[in-house]
Amino acid sequence: MQRPSWAPDEVDIERPSAARVYDHYLGGLHNFAVDRAMAARAVADWPELPRIMQANRAFLRRAVRHLASQGIDQFLDIGSGIPTVGNVHEVAQAANPDVHVVYVDIDPVAVAHSRAILADDPRTGVVQADFTDVSAVLDDPVTRSLLDLSRPVGVLVVALLHFVGDERRPAEVLARYREAMAPGSFLVVSHASADGAPDRADEHQSLYRRTATPMTMRSRDEVGALLAGFTLEEPGIVFLPEWRPDDPAAAPAHPERFTGYAAVGRRD
Amino acid sequence: MPADEPDEPGDPVDALAAAWAAEVEGTSYVPMAADELQAHLRALAGLVVDGVLADPPRPEVGAEVGRRLVAAHFTGPATLERTVLLLARRLPAVWGDGVLPAVQALTGTLAAGYAEALRDRTLDEQEAIRRAVLAARHHTEQALHASEARFRAMFHEAAIGIGLGDMEGRILEVNPALTRMFGHTADEFRSLTVGDLTHPDDAPSVWRLYERLLRGEIDNFRLEKRFFRRTGEEIIGHLTLSLVRDGEGRPAYQLAMLEDATERHRLQEHLAYQAYHDPLTTLANRTRFTERLERVFAEAGPDPDRRVGVCFLDLDGFKTINDSLGHSVGDLMLQEVARRLAACVTEGELVARTGGDEFVVLVEDTHGVDRLVELADRLLAALATPLRLAGQELVVGASIGVVEQAVTETTASELMRAADITLYTAKNEGRGRWAVHDPSRDEAETARFTLSAALPSAVAHDEFFVLYQPLVSLADQRVRGVEALVRWQHPRLGVLSPSLFIEPAEETGIIVALGRQVLEHACRDARAWYEEFGPAAPFVSVNVAPRQLQEPGLVAEVAALLDRTGLPSDRLQVELTERALTIDEGAPLKALDGLRAMGVRIAVDDFGTGYSNLSYLRKLPVDVIKLDGSFGEGLREEELSDEVDERIVGTLVALGHALDLTVTAEGVETAAQAARLRTLGCDEGQGWLFAPALPSADIARILRRGTPLGPRPGDLLGA
Numbered sequence: 001m002q003r004p005s006w007a008p009d010e011v012d013i014e015r016p017s018a019a020r021v022y023d024h025y026l027g028g029l030h031n032f033a034v035d036r037a038m039a040a041r042a043v044a045d046w047p048e049l050p051r052i053m054q055a056n057r058a059f060l061r062r063a064v065r066h067l068a069s070q071g072i073d074q075f076l077d078i079g080s081g082i083p084t085v086g087n088v089h090e091v092a093q094a095a096n097p098d099v100h101v102v103y104v105d106i107d108p109v110a111v112a113h114s115r116a117i118l119a120d121d122p123r124t125g126v127v128q129a130d131f132t133d134v135s136a137v138l139d140d141p142v143t144r145s146l147l148d149l150s151r152p153v154g155v156l157v158v159a160l161l162h163f164v165g166d167e168r169r170p171a172e173v174l175a176r177y178r179e180a181m182a183p184g185s186f187l188v189v190s191h192a193s194a195d196g197a198p199d200r201a202d203e204h205q206s207l208y209r210r211t212a213t214p215m216t217m218r219s220r221d222e223v224g225a226l227l228a229g230f231t232l233e234e235p236g237i238v239f240l241p242e243w244r245p246d247d248p249a250a251a252p253a254h255p256e257r258f259t260g261y262a263a264v265g266r267r268d
Numbered sequence: 269m270p271a272d273e274p275d276e277p278g279d280p281v282d283a284l285a286a287a288w289a290a291e292v293e294g295t296s297y298v299p300m301a302a303d304e305l306q307a308h309l310r311a312l313a314g315l316v317v318d319g320v321l322a323d324p325p326r327p328e329v330g331a332e333v334g335r336r337l338v339a340a341h342f343t344g345p346a347t348l349e350r351t352v353l354l355l356a357r358r359l360p361a362v363w364g365d366g367v368l369p370a371v372q373a374l375t376g377t378l379a380a381g382y383a384e385a386l387r388d389r390t391l392d393e394q395e396a397i398r399r400a401v402l403a404a405r406h407h408t409e410q411a412l413h414a415s416e417a418r419f420r421a422m423f424h425e426a427a428i429g430i431g432l433g434d435m436e437g438r439i440l441e442v443n444p445a446l447t448r449m450f451g452h453t454a455d456e457f458r459s460l461t462v463g464d465l466t467h468p469d470d471a472p473s474v475w476r477l478y479e480r481l482l483r484g485e486i487d488n489f490r491l492e493k494r495f496f497r498r499t500g501e502e503i504i505g506h507l508t509l510s511l512v513r514d515g516e517g518r519p520a521y522q523l524a525m526l527e528d529a530t531e532r533h534r535l536q537e538h539l540a541y542q543a544y545h546d547p548l549t550t551l552a553n554r555t556r557f558t559e560r561l562e563r564v565f566a567e568a569g570p571d572p573d574r575r576v577g578v579c580f581l582d583l584d585g586f587k588t589i590n591d592s593l594g595h596s597v598g599d600l601m602l603q604e605v606a607r608r609l610a611a612c613v614t615e616g617e618l619v620a621r622t623g624g625d626e627f628v629v630l631v632e633d634t635h636g637v638d639r640l641v642e643l644a645d646r647l648l649a650a651l652a653t654p655l656r657l658a659g660q661e662l663v664v665g666a667s668i669g670v671v672e673q674a675v676t677e678t679t680a681s682e683l684m685r686a687a688d689i690t691l692y693t694a695k696n697e698g699r700g701r702w703a704v705h706d707p708s709r710d711e712a713e714t715a716r717f718t719l720s721a722a723l724p725s726a727v728a729h730d731e732f733f734v735l736y737q738p739l740v741s742l743a744d745q746r747v748r749g750v751e752a753l754v755r756w757q758h759p760r761l762g763v764l765s766p767s768l769f770i771e772p773a774e775e776t777g778i779i780v781a782l783g784r785q786v787l788e789h790a791c792r793d794a795r796a797w798y799e800e801f802g803p804a805a806p807f808v809s810v811n812v813a814p815r816q817l818q819e820p821g822l823v824a825e826v827a828a829l830l831d832r833t834g835l836p837s838d839r840l841q842v843e844l845t846e847r848a849l850t851i852d853e854g855a856p857l858k859a860l861d862g863l864r865a866m867g868v869r870i871a872v873d874d875f876g877t878g879y880s881n882l883s884y885l886r887k888l889p890v891d892v893i894k895l896d897g898s899f900g901e902g903l904r905e906e907e908l909s910d911e912v913d914e915r916i917v918g919t920l921v922a923l924g925h926a927l928d929l930t931v932t933a934e935g936v937e938t939a940a941q942a943a944r945l946r947t948l949g950c951d952e953g954q955g956w957l958f959a960p961a962l963p964s965a966d967i968a969r970i971l972r973r974g975t976p977l978g979p980r981p982g983d984l985l986g987a
Contacts (some may be wrong), residue, residue, distance in 0.1 A: 011401060011405045011408050013401055020397070025297075027296045027297050027341060027342075027343035028343070028393065029343070029390045029393035029394060029397075030394075030396060030397040030400075031397065032397070050294075051294055054294070057297055057299070058297075061301075062301075082397070084393075085297065085299055086297070086299025090299070108407065108408060109397070109404045111404065112399075112401070112402075112404040112407065113396060113399075113400030113403075116396065116400060116403065246302050246303065247301075247302045247303070
């Protein structure tokens with residue numbers, strides 16, 4: 001949304017927000033009745049949803065740890081939502097206290113909340129910007145002061161791209177981020193997909209149409225196309241629980257029920 | 269995933285932790301890997317077992333366990349349910365029913381501790397998210413406020429006028445620039461509608477566009493439109509009108525942006541006016557005239573019927589007026605002439621001032637020369653009444669060259685050249701009249717025209733030489749004097765006679781320089797004769813043009829010339845036409861007096877051809893009258909003499925003698941004529957009978973021979 005900063009949207013809490021619905025799925029309490037009502041309707045149709053969301057959050061945790069183990073010490077988390085639990089900086093700073101993290105979201109409430117809880121941490125910052133406005137994200141003074149883009153960076157677009165319709169050309173946007181990323185950087189992607197449960201996914205999409213952030217499910221190939229130009233880390237594009245599980249033996253019997261793809265790409 | 273089998277190997281606390289982990293898995297999102305989760309629950313399981321097995325039991329540790337579950341983000345209510353069920357079943361199963369009361373008490377405190385922690389967390393997070401909403405709203409409001417302030421500033425400070433109206437045309441908001449532009453207050457504006465801003469000059473398209481905009485067919489348009497200020501003055505504005513739609517895309521408002529272009533327009537108009545008008549007379553200038561004329565040719569194309577005409581007018585004697593009365597009077601005259609000319613023209617005719625005292629009237633569509641001749645008559649008539657300028661009455665004449673042709677016959681530049689030449693013809697034919705372009709005459713006129721243009725350079729290159737025609741005493745037919753006659757040795761055309769170039773030389777003023785050269789030649793040759801023949805040497809008679817007489821330095825120049833050449837002043841005679849002598853005052857008269865005082869003789873040339881107010885002869889310093897050849901024509905035939913001519917010549921001779929003047933007859937061609945003139949008392953004669961104009965060397969030869977010229981007088985008398 002190329003909206004000039006001097007004409008802001010109103011803060012409307014009468015409409016559900018994807019960030020707060022997600023928080024609710026994760027057991028967070030940073031949400032309102034309208035968000036919980038929407039989540040309740042979704043779960044009534046698709047009881048596995050909370051587990052899928054949790055699996056997504058667990059993938060984020062594993063991916064950040066993986067990147068930290070690869071020496072990544074700066075992260076750009078785009079579409080960070082309400083950082084309620086298991087935030088990137090908490091996960092990453094557990095491995096390396098000097099890790100810098102910039103959170104980016106377009107939701108003004110999510111941004112205000114993030115600013116409140118991160119106010120005391122000088123290694124973190126919050127930017128209100130739209131994912132597709134690449135220069136607004138990368139050239140924001142907060143981004144510039146916390147991240148050194150001449151060095152490898154971990155860029156996270158977790159559970160974000162399914163909120164970016166094709167008309168907003170997500171592949172081109174990602175390519176522009178890729179251009180700005182130093183070699184050795186990583187892109188972390190998770191994406192909702194109808195591949196595992198097409199019927200439910202349809203209904204789910206229509207439910208999200210009423211939010212400020214309608215949803216676009218993508219197939220595995222389509223997710224792969226978005227990652228063009230990146231070298232996929234093992235095990236490639238897989239269902240959420242399948243990406244480098246903590247305990248391979250404890251993997252769920254039907255990973256396709258966690259209908260969403262996870263992948264990490266490396267910028268060579 | 270039940271995992272509550274009591275027969276697990278190993279440490280029972282570890283086993284409890286493992287079963288617990290399996291039980292609560294998925295009930296809440298806990299940001300821990302599986303091993304971390306087990307370690308966390310192992311610590312809680314230890315607390316539980318210790319509390320139950322203690323003596324006495326310490327069920328209150330359950331509250332701590334409940335709190336730590338919430339702290340680890342086990343916020344899903346199912347976690348508590350499964351935990352309580354697990355402990356209630358598992359602990360008695362492992363440690364016997366004896367622990368049942370302690371287990372019940374502990375699960376109770378655990379539930380209470382969990383509930384309390386979850387309530388606190390809920391309140392904290394709800395408060396946090398509400399604070400976030402408030403912060404976001406505050407931020408948004410500030411941004412809106414700032415944005416509104418910026419908009420307000422933009423609206424108020426904008427240099428262009430901005431107005432907002434509704435779809436009924438009511439004006440709702442205007443900015444100060446717009447109020448300044450119109451002179452209306454904002455309140456006055458609000459009582460107006462867009463329709464009130466109509467201007468009579470509005471093209472119909474303006475309001476058609478407006479209707480289309482109101483219907484939502486177009487989103488904006490831009491045009492130039494005139495408005496009235498409150499005071500009635502006119503504003504020229506660059507208007508952009510835009511449609512503002514509501515959220516559903518329906519037309520909601522109209523937004524006008526108006527840039528005041530009045531000054532720019534005025535400047536442009538002024539510049540355009542300046543570019544196309546003569547500042548002195550406010551008539552069209554040459555540029556405008558030329559453009560219009562060329563447009564006639566461009567528009568006509570191959571239309572064989574379209575005709576165009578011009579009257580090219582030049583004031584007669586304007587330069588004299590300008591020189592003698594001053595430029596300010598000259599300017600007043602041009603302005604008055606311009607007014608009179610402008611009053612003569614009608615629709616389709618354009619008057620322009622194309623040069624100093626040159627005017628031209630363009631007639632765009634004509635059907636023959638008649639209309640132009642009538643126009644030329646009108647123009648001359650308009651100038652006939654004396655002009656009252658600066659307290660005096662002045663008469664100004666004009667000559668007009670008239671050209672009228674089909675556009676297919678000519679071009680704009682050819683037409684103007686023809687007009688130029690025709691004007692020249694009109695001047696030549698005697699001023700104060702018009703002449704109509706005659707293509708057959710064109711060539712001759714062109715030649716004259718070209719000669720006139722070449723004169724200055726010819727004088728500069730000394731292309732002129734002088735011949736001398738003897739003046740003989742009719743008594744003895746010996747040479748008394750010679751008249752200097754100038755010739756032009758034209759590089760291409762050969763020797764040209766004065767009739768071809770004297771008049772243009774007078775008109776252009778080059779006659780002054782030319783006359784000076786002729787005087788110089790004549791005096792030098794006369795001095796040579798004087799040196800050779802002494803008192804018997806002839807005087808030399810040199811023609812002096814009126815223009816030369818007006819030159820203030822003439823007398824001093826002649827004195828210096830005589831001094832330089834050593835010619836006695838009584839050997840120089842100056843010939844003037846009657847016309848030059850009709851001025852009875854000013855510089856010319858002084859010049860004559862000065863020359864005569866020096867001893868130079870003054871002759872009146874072509875006597876009798878001008879308007880003969882004979883009284884001037886008495887007043888003017890004149891020594892000689894030269895009778896024009898035409899008077900002698902009737903005396904040429906040997907047998908039949910014209911009695912009237914004889915009487916006229918006799919009277920003129922008597923008159924001259926009465927005034928003590930020498931009388932010379934020009935154009936003497938026959939012996940009979942010479943005899944009659946002598947009988948009538950004429951003193952001197954000049955003509956082919958005696959000698960043609962000759963080079964100075966031939967004059968010297970005649971003088972050396974010393975014999976009478978022409979037939980002997982005795983022969984004539986005898987005839």
